[in-house]
Amino acid sequence: MAKESFLYKGTHFSVNVHSEASLNYAENEFVAFDDDIFNVTYPKSGTNWMIEILSLIKSKGDPSLNNSVPIFDRAPWFEIVDVKEKVESLSRPRIISSHLPHHIFAKSFFKSKAKIIYTMRNPKDVLVSNFHFAKVLSIFEEPKGFQEHMENFVSGNALYGSWFDHINGWLQMKDDSRFFYITYEELLLDLRGCVKRICKFLGQELDDEAIDSVVKNSSFKVMKENKMSNWTTVPSEIFDHAKGSFLRKGVSGDWKNQFTVAQNEYFDAVYQEKIKDLNVKLFWEE
Numbered sequence: 056m057a058k059e060s061f062l063y064k065g066t067h068f069s070v071n072v073h074s075e076a077s078l079n080y081a082e083n084e085f086v087a088f089d090d091d092i093f094n095v096t097y098p099k100s101g102t103n104w105m106i107e108i109l110s111l112i113k114s115k116g117d118p119s120l121n122n123s124v125p126i127f128d129r130a131p132w133f134e135i136v137d138v139k140e141k142v143e144s145l146s147r148p149r150i151i152s153s154h155l156p157h158h159i160f161a162k163s164f165f166k167s168k169a170k171i172i173y174t175m176r177n178p179k180d181v182l183v184s185n186f187h188f189a190k191v192l193s194i195f196e197e198p199k200g201f202q203e204h205m206e207n208f209v210s211g212n213a214l215y216g217s218w219f220d221h222i223n224g225w226l227q228m229k230d231d232s233r234f235f236y237i238t239y240e241e242l243l244l245d246l247r248g249c250v251k252r253i254c255k256f257l258g259q260e261l262d263d264e265a266i267d268s269v270v271k272n273s274s275f276k277v278m279k280e281n282k283m284s285n286w287t288t289v290p291s292e293i294f295d296h297a298k299g300s301f302l303r304k305g306v307s308g309d310w311k312n313q314f315t316v317a318q319n320e321y322f323d324a325v326y327q328e329k330i331k332d333l334n335v336k337l338f339w340e341e
């Protein structure tokens with residue numbers, strides 16, 4: 056959980072990153088263009104990976120911008136403080152990131168033809184990734200232990216609220232032609248195939264060479280070495296680089312190294328109950 060948090064419409068936000076005004080801007084004042092592309096996720100689900108992919112698709116595989124412009128400036132989160140000018144000066148089509156839940160997303164999006172790419176990840180890996188992230192990012196309280204961290208995650212006592220509410224909320228749009236959902240696990244398994252599907256959704260035609268470049272330059276290895284994408288530009292007071300890397304492991308199933316058998320059984324039971332009305336088979340369940 057964030058060190059200092061506040062509630063906005065029932066969801067937890069951090070005073071260091073958000074304000075009533077910044078959330079109000081994203082929800083009510085922001086004006087969506089029809090060609091906007093929103094990169095929406097619950098935190099730790101592959102947000103930065105999708106930024107990398109989308110910026111490379113936008114540049115038709117040319118990595119120069121990815122290598123020279125920080126990831127936060129290529130696709131800023133539109134709900135955080137002091138970002139309005141940055142969002143409004145983006146070149147079009149704008150790529151805009153967000154972790155907002157469906158019920159507080161930009162009202163103007165719903166009246167536009169803009170598109171959303173919603174990336175999800177096995178919540179067990181989200182939880183583990185988030186546990187490590189909370190140890191290195193100063194806006195978080197240092198987690199006391201994994202059990203407590205899991206309980207907070209399950210009860211929605213977490214930054215951006217409950218993972219389950221996020222998924223249940225956003226997947227209400229699953230049949231909308233402006234909404235494309237994909238999982239982190241699919242990206243890991245077949246990045247090229249996923250890039251092609253994303254291009255199709257966006258109506259972008261890329262030749263094979265451009266697709267190859269998107270795949271290569273958004274790989275874990277290349278991103279980890281790219282200073283514009285690996286968060287090493289974030290000051291040490293905010294991100295403790297001595298303690299960990301933003302691009303930490305980049306795998307699926309790391310939860311198996313962290314969960315006890317009892318924690319896994321507990322989590323499975325909660326999971327079944329909380330997503331029982333979803334009617335979508337999520338990739339990691341197969």
Ligand code: A3P
Nearest residue numbers: 099100101102103104184274275302303304305
């Ligand atoms: P891990 O902590 O499990 O390694 P977000 O961008 O939503 O904060 O998600 C961060 C997670 O995505 C981290 O997971 C990070 O390593 C992983 N990630 C980022 N880029 C990746 C890539 N190119 N390939 C695989 N995983 C990536």
